[in-house]
Amino acid sequence: MRWSPRVTISNHLVDPVALAGELIRRPSVTPHDEGAIALLASTLESLGFACHRLVFSEPGTADIVNLYARLGSDGRNFCFAGHTDVVPPGDPAHWSVAPFAGTVVDGELRGRGAADMKGAIACFAAAAARFIASRGPDFDGSISLLITGDEEGVSINGTRKVLDWLKSRGERLDACIVGEPTNAATLGDMVKIGRRGSLTGTLTVHGTQGHTAYPHLADNPVHRLVDMLHAVTAAPLDDGTAHFQPSTLQVSTIDVGNPAANVIPAEARAVFNIRFNDGWTGDRLEAWLREKFDAIGGRYDLAIRVSGESFLTPPGPVSDILSTAIERTLGRKPELSTTGGTSDARFIHSFCPIAEFGLVGLTMHKVDERVAVADIAALTEIYRTVLDLYFPPR
Numbered sequence: 001m002r003w004s005p006r007v008t009i010s011n012h013l014v015d016p017v018a019l020a021g022e023l024i025r026r027p028s029v030t031p032h033d034e035g036a037i038a039l040l041a042s043t044l045e046s047l048g049f050a051c052h053r054l055v056f057s058e059p060g061t062a063d064i065v066n067l068y069a070r071l072g073s074d075g076r077n078f079c080f081a082g083h084t085d086v087v088p089p090g091d092p093a094h095w096s097v098a099p100f101a102g103t104v105v106d107g108e109l110r111g112r113g114a115a116d117m118k119g120a121i122a123c124f125a126a127a128a129a130r131f132i133a134s135r136g137p138d139f140d141g142s143i144s145l146l147i148t149g150d151e152e153g154v155s156i157n158g159t160r161k162v163l164d165w166l167k168s169r170g171e172r173l174d175a176c177i178v179g180e181p182t183n184a185a186t187l188g189d190m191v192k193i194g195r196r197g198s199l200t201g202t203l204t205v206h207g208t209q210g211h212t213a214y215p216h217l218a219d220n221p222v223h224r225l226v227d228m229l230h231a232v233t234a235a236p237l238d239d240g241t242a243h244f245q246p247s248t249l250q251v252s253t254i255d256v257g258n259p260a261a262n263v264i265p266a267e268a269r270a271v272f273n274i275r276f277n278d279g280w281t282g283d284r285l286e287a288w289l290r291e292k293f294d295a296i297g298g299r300y301d302l303a304i305r306v307s308g309e310s311f312l313t314p315p316g317p318v319s320d321i322l323s324t325a326i327e328r329t330l331g332r333k334p335e336l337s338t339t340g341g342t343s344d345a346r347f348i349h350s351f352c353p354i355a356e357f358g359l360v361g362l363t364m365h366k367v368d369e370r371v372a373v374a375d376i377a378a379l380t381e382i383y384r385t386v387l388d389l390y391f392p393p394r
């Protein structure tokens with residue numbers, strides 16, 4: 001059985017499955033918006049939110065549409081954060097449904113963004129609607145949504161700039177949940193309380209070209225490159241920390257591009273990626289790498305890009321409330337984890353305590369991305385319970 005639900009807002013309640021389906025039908029592959037933010041804004045406006053459409057751009061980057069929506073003007077401000085942009089679907093022929101149709105098949109909402117993370121955004125709106133319906137708009141606090149269209153891409157004109165904008169207006173966030181699909185297999189598996197950092201290094205070793213039969217007249221950069229990579233892969237970087245796995249270094253590619261077996265090349269290059277825990281910073285890792293490479297010696301260049309430092313919100317109020325809401329709704333206690341890739345929580349964590357919890361991520365970025373309709377209902381209830389716990393009735 002398949003159907004394509006339409007959004008209806010009756011009695012100020014939002015149907016999260018229908019809203020998620022409508023969002024999926026806006027094919028907002030980064031950096032395009034295709035009306036996704038406007039749809040969400042009009043839904044939130046109908047609930048009483050004040051919506052700010054924030055378009056940011058920079059030379060050489062595409063314009064990005066972002067949204068900051070807030071209900072209420074005083075008290076503590078609880079923020080739901082996420083992204084409406086999605087990764088490309090690949091060849092639609094490989095999908096069992098049209099990737100942007102937002103179709104419900106056999107109890108699952110299918111389409112690009114269902115899990116990552118239009119489903120969770122729809123749950124944010126539906127949870128806020130339910131909370132307001134039961135408590136009225138005067139709950140002595142504020143609920144906000146910080147939604148970007150630039151998370152899956154370079155993340156230059158997204159969350160970071162929205163946070164700068166908030167700061168310039170004196171706007172405060174007091175607690176935040178990011179709705180990334182944190183659950184590995186089943187809803188309620190996992191809350192993320194931090195993330196590892198990511199450093200990519202490009203190592204270019206210079207030598208002197210020559211004949212392989214006359215190596216004393218040349219200087220082979222490949223041998224030194226191999227020694228350098230061995231020096232940084234021979235032993236683990238660390239043993240892990242209280243809330244993190246051990247850091248890891250993986251060599252992604254080694255490139256020499258030498259077509260001739262009898263020529264010593266002039267240059268050899270490798271790219272590696274380090275996922276690091278809170279025992280390191282990008283700067284400290286770079287110093288460690290240079291120390292190791294200097295010990296091998298010779299001429300080399302090392303280009304470093306840190307796409308995110310590691311961060312942690314130690315178990316505390318936000319993760320406690322979230323865990324309680326999950327346990328009440330599903331009868332399951334989530335693991336508090338720092339595994340996986342990075343997210344926009346890396347920008348928000350310095351503003352307020354933060355935790356991440358969304359749908360099941362099994363199919364994210366894959367063909368036939370999908371989530372159970374029952375999970376969307378349960379996640380809405382979890383987010384609503386979070387609001388109830390954060391703003392206890394007086």
Ligand SMILES: [Zn+2]
Nearest residue numbers: 116117180181
């Ligand atoms: Zn995501």
